Amino acid sequence: MNKTSIRVVFTAAIVAGSIFSTGAVFGETKNFLLFAETGNVVVSGAGGATIPAWGYSDVAGQAKFPGPQLEVTEGDTVNITLINYHNRNHNLVVQGLSDSNQTAVQPSQAYTYSFTADRAGTFLYKDTLNSNINRSMGMYGAFIVRPADGTKTVYHQYYDKENVWVVGEMDKSRWNDRAASGQSVNTSVYKPNYFLMNGQGGFSAMHDDAGTTMTGVVGQMALARIVNGGQFSHSLHFHGGHILIVGENGVPLENPRWATTVSVKPNSTKDVIYEMVQPGVFPMHIHTAQMETANGVYLNGVAAMIVIN
Amino acid sequence: MKLITMKKEFIKGFAYRYKFSLVALMVFLLGGGILFGQGGFRFRGGGGGGGGGGTTTTGGGTVVTGVNTYSVNVRNVNKTMSDGANVNFWGFNSEIPGPVIIVGENQRFDLTLQGGMWPHEMSPYQGHTIHLHGLDVPQSEDGVPETGAPVMGDTYTFYTGSGWAGTYAYHCHVHTVKHLEQGMYGMIVVKPVDSAGNTTNEVYSGGPRYDYEEFWTLSTVDPAYHTATGDSTVFADYNPKYYLISGKEGLSQASPAKTLAAAPGKNVIYRLNGMHSVNSTFSVKDASGNAKAFTVYMQAGRKLAQPETVTSLDVAPGQTFDVLLTLPSSSGTLYPQLTYKDLRNNMPYTNGTVYTKVTF
Numbered sequence: 001m002n003k004t005s006i007r008v009v010f011t012a013a014i015v016a017g018s019i020f021s022t023g024a025v026f027g028e029t030k031n032f033l034l035f036a037e038t039g040n041v042v043v044s045g046a047g048g049a050t051i052p053a054w055g056y057s058d059v060a061g062q063a064k065f066p067g068p069q070l071e072v073t074e075g076d077t078v079n080i081t082l083i084n085y086h087n088r089n090h091n092l093v094v095q096g097l098s099d100s101n102q103t104a105v106q107p108s109q110a111y112t113y114s115f116t117a118d119r120a121g122t123f124l125y126k127d128t129l130n131s132n133i134n135r136s137m138g139m140y141g142a143f144i145v146r147p148a149d150g151t152k153t154v155y156h157q158y159y160d161k162e163n164v165w166v167v168g169e170m171d172k173s174r175w176n177d178r179a180a181s182g183q184s185v186n187t188s189v190y191k192p193n194y195f196l197m198n199g200q201g202g203f204s205a206m207h208d209d210a211g212t213t214m215t216g217v218v219g220q221m222a223l224a225r226i227v228n229g230g231q232f233s234h235s236l237h238f239h240g241g242h243i244l245i246v247g248e249n250g251v252p253l254e255n256p257r258w259a260t261t262v263s264v265k266p267n268s269t270k271d272v273i274y275e276m277v278q279p280g281v282f283p284m285h286i287h288t289a290q291m292e293t294a295n296g297v298y299l300n301g302v303a304a305m306i307v308i309n
Numbered sequence: 310m311k312l313i314t315m316k317k318e319f320i321k322g323f324a325y326r327y328k329f330s331l332v333a334l335m336v337f338l339l340g341g342g343i344l345f346g347q348g349g350f351r352f353r354g355g356g357g358g359g360g361g362g363g364t365t366t367t368g369g370g371t372v373v374t375g376v377n378t379y380s381v382n383v384r385n386v387n388k389t390m391s392d393g394a395n396v397n398f399w400g401f402n403s404e405i406p407g408p409v410i411i412v413g414e415n416q417r418f419d420l421t422l423q424g425g426m427w428p429h430e431m432s433p434y435q436g437h438t439i440h441l442h443g444l445d446v447p448q449s450e451d452g453v454p455e456t457g458a459p460v461m462g463d464t465y466t467f468y469t470g471s472g473w474a475g476t477y478a479y480h481c482h483v484h485t486v487k488h489l490e491q492g493m494y495g496m497i498v499v500k501p502v503d504s505a506g507n508t509t510n511e512v513y514s515g516g517p518r519y520d521y522e523e524f525w526t527l528s529t530v531d532p533a534y535h536t537a538t539g540d541s542t543v544f545a546d547y548n549p550k551y552y553l554i555s556g557k558e559g560l561s562q563a564s565p566a567k568t569l570a571a572a573p574g575k576n577v578i579y580r581l582n583g584m585h586s587v588n589s590t591f592s593v594k595d596a597s598g599n600a601k602a603f604t605v606y607m608q609a610g611r612k613l614a615q616p617e618t619v620t621s622l623d624v625a626p627g628q629t630f631d632v633l634l635t636l637p638s639s640s641g642t643l644y645p646q647l648t649y650k651d652l653r654n655n656m657p658y659t660n661g662t663v664y665t666k667v668t669f
Contacts, residue, residue, distance in 0.1 A: 046540065047540060190653055191546050193542075193545040193546065206455075231653050232652040232653055233588055233625065233652050233655070235625040235626040235627050235628070236627075237442070237627040239440075239451055239453065240445060240446075240447075240448070240451065241445050242445060242609065242611065255613065255614035255615050256614070257608055257611075257613060257614070258608065258609060258611035259608050259609045259611070259628065260442070260443045260445075260609045260627070261443075261583075261609065261625060261626070261627035261628045263623070263625030263626075263628065266653070277445060278445070278447055280447055280448035280451075280456075281448055281456050282448060282451065282453075282456065283453055283455065283456065287583075287586075287625075287626040287627030288547075288586050288587070288626045288652065289486050289489070289490060289531075289534070289544065289547045289586035290486065290544055290545055290546055290547045290586075291652075292485060292486050293486060293540075293544050293545060295542055295545045296540055296541050296542040296543060296544040296545040297540040297544075298434070298484050298485075298486050298487075298540060298544070299455070
C-alpha cells in the first residue's frame with residue numbers, strides 16, 4: 001500500500017469514527033490526524049545548517065518542527081491517529097494526559113490514541129521510543145487544553161495575549177546526522193550545537209519568522225506557554241518587565257511566583273505571564289552561554305522579541 | 310541623607326567587626342575609604358568612584374552604598390586559578406565580579422559605564438554595555454545593542470519601586486556568551502528605606518531582619534571561552550573547569566571561597582546572583598554533610614507569596630534569590646555551598662561544589 005492510499009483509508013476511518021462516535025457527556029470529541037516522517041530543521045543565517053530530522057506533521061510529506069500545535073478544550077475526548085510514514089517505530093504520548101498508552105506504531109501502520117483531556121493547561125507531546133533519540137530528532141510539540149468555562153485563563157490566571165514557545169536543541173553531528181543515516185547514536189554523549197525556538201534559530205525567531213514575537217500594549221498580560229522538548233534545561237530571561245510563573249506540566253503552582261527568568265526543565269512545560277508595564281522593544285533570551293548560539297554564532301540560539309506599544 | 314546613611318552603615322559595620330577593623334579604620338581615616346576585614350565592606354561616600362583603584366579586602370570586593378551615582382570602567386584582570394593556570398578576565402573596575410551596588414527603594418540611580426573602554430572585541434562585537442538585569446528599565450536604559458544601546462559608554466538610569474527590595478544583576482550585554490564568561494557581571498541590591506531615609510537590614514520592608522549579609526555572584530569558567538573570540542565554534546559547547554562564588558574557588562571545607570565569623574542564633578542573608586551557565590543548587594550543610602534548612606523570601610526582587618523553608622534551592626542562569634539562614638543558638642560551623650550541575654542530567658560536576666564557611 002503506498003502512502004496516498006494509506007492516507008485515504010485512514011482519513012476515511014477517522015471521518016467514519018467521528019460520525020458514529022456517541023461523544024462524551026461533557027466535552028466534544030476532537031480528532032487529529034498526524035504523520036510521522038522525515039524532514040529537515042533549517043537554521044538560517046550565520047552558523048546555520050540544514051539538520052536532518054524526524055518529525056510530526058498534519059500534512060503528509062512535510063515534517064514540521066516543532067510538531068503541529070494541538071488544541072482541545074478541557075473535558076474533550078481526544079483521538080490522535082498517527083500514521084507512520086517512516087522506516088522505524090514511532091509513537092505519540094501527551095505527557096501528563098496519555099502516558100498510559102505508549103503503543104508503538106510500526107512503519108506503514110496507523111494507530112489511534114484515545115484519551116480524555118481531563119485538565120486544562122500546557123502539555124508536551126512527544127515520541128517516547130528509542131532512548132530519547134526519536135524525540136531529540138525533532139518529534140515533539142505543544143498540546144494545549146483550554147479551560148471548559150471558556151475564559152481566557154491559564155491555571156486560573158487571566159491573560160490578554162498568548163504565545164506558544166517550543167524550545168529544544170539538536171546535536172547535529174553525533175545524533176541527527178547519524179540517526180538519519182541509519183547509524184547508531186551513543187546516547188551517553190550529547191553536545192547539542194543548535195538551540196531552537198519554534199524550530200528556528202534566533203536570527204529567524206527574533207524576526208517573527210515563526211510567529212514567536214510577543215506583542216501587546218501597556219497594561220496587557222501576555223501568556224507564554226513554554227514547552228521544552230529538549231534534553232537541556234532552558235533558562236529564559238525577559239527584559240522590560242517581570243513574569244508571573246503560574247504552572248508547570250499542566251499543574252498550577254500553589255503559589256505563583258514573580259521572576260524575570262524561568263528555568264524550564266528538559267521534557268517539561270512552564271506557563272508564565274509577562275506583565276507589559278512600558279512601551280518598547282525588548283528581547284527574551286536564554287541566559288546560558290552556548291545556548292545563545294547556532295554552532296557558536298551569537299544570537300542565533302534561543303531568543304524572541306517582545307514588542308509593546 | 311547620604312551622610313546619615315554612611316554614618317549608620319559605618320556604625321553597624323563597626324559594631325560587628327570591631328575587633329577586626331582597627332587597621333581598616335586607620336585606612337579609612339587616612340585614605341577616605343572604609344575597609345573592613347570580614348565581608349569586604351568598602352565605602353565610597355563621594356559618589357562617582359570609577360578607576361579600578363581600589364584595594365579590595367579579603368573575602369569580598371567593593372560594596373557601593375549611600376550614593377546615587379557610580380561609575381565603572383572595564384579592565385583586564387588576570388586570575389591565577391587553583392591549579393596554577395592563568396585565565397584572563399574583563400572586570401568592571403578591575404573586579405571579578407564587579408562592585409556590589411546597594412540602592413534604596415524609591416530611589417533614582419545613575420550607573421555610568423565610562424567610555425574609552427579596554428579591552429573589548431573587534432567588530433561586530435565591539436564595545437560594552439550594562440544591562441540592568443531584573444530592574445525592568447526602559448528600552449533606552451536596557452543596554453542591548455540590538456535594540457539601540459550605544460556600545461562605547463553610557464549612563465544607565467534606573468528607578469526602584471516600593472516592594473522591590475532584593476537582589477538583581479548587572480552585566481554587559483554585548484556578545485553575552487563571551488562577555489559574561491569574561492567576568493563582566495555584578496550585583497545590585499535594593500533595600501527597604503526607613504522614615505529617615507536610611508536603608509534597613511530588613512529582607513523586605515516590614516520583613517525579618519538580618520544580622521549579616523553575604524553577596525554571592527555565581528559563575529563558571531570554561532578557559533577556552535576566554536581565548537576564543539567572535540563567532541568561534543568554541544562557543545557551541547560549554548565545558549566548565551572552574552567553579553566560583555563571587556570570583557573565588559572553594560574546593561573543600563578546608564579551603565572555602567568565603568568565610569564568615571558570626572554570633573550564634575543570628576540571621577544571615579544570602580543574596581544569590583546566577584551569572585553562571587549551567588544548573589546549580591544552593592544548600593547549607595554541616596561538616597558531616599547533613600543539610601540545614603533555610604528560608605527563601607525573594608526571587609528577582611519580588612516577595613514570594615509564602616516564604617519557603619527548604620534544604621536546597623535550584624538557581625538557574627539569570628535567576629536571583631534572597632534566602633535567610635538562622636544560625637543555631639549554640640556555637641558551631643556550617644558550610645553554605647553551591648553545587649554546579651550539568652544542563653542535561655542535572656548531575657554535579659567533578660569538583661563542582663564551591664564551599665563557604667560560617668563559624669559561630
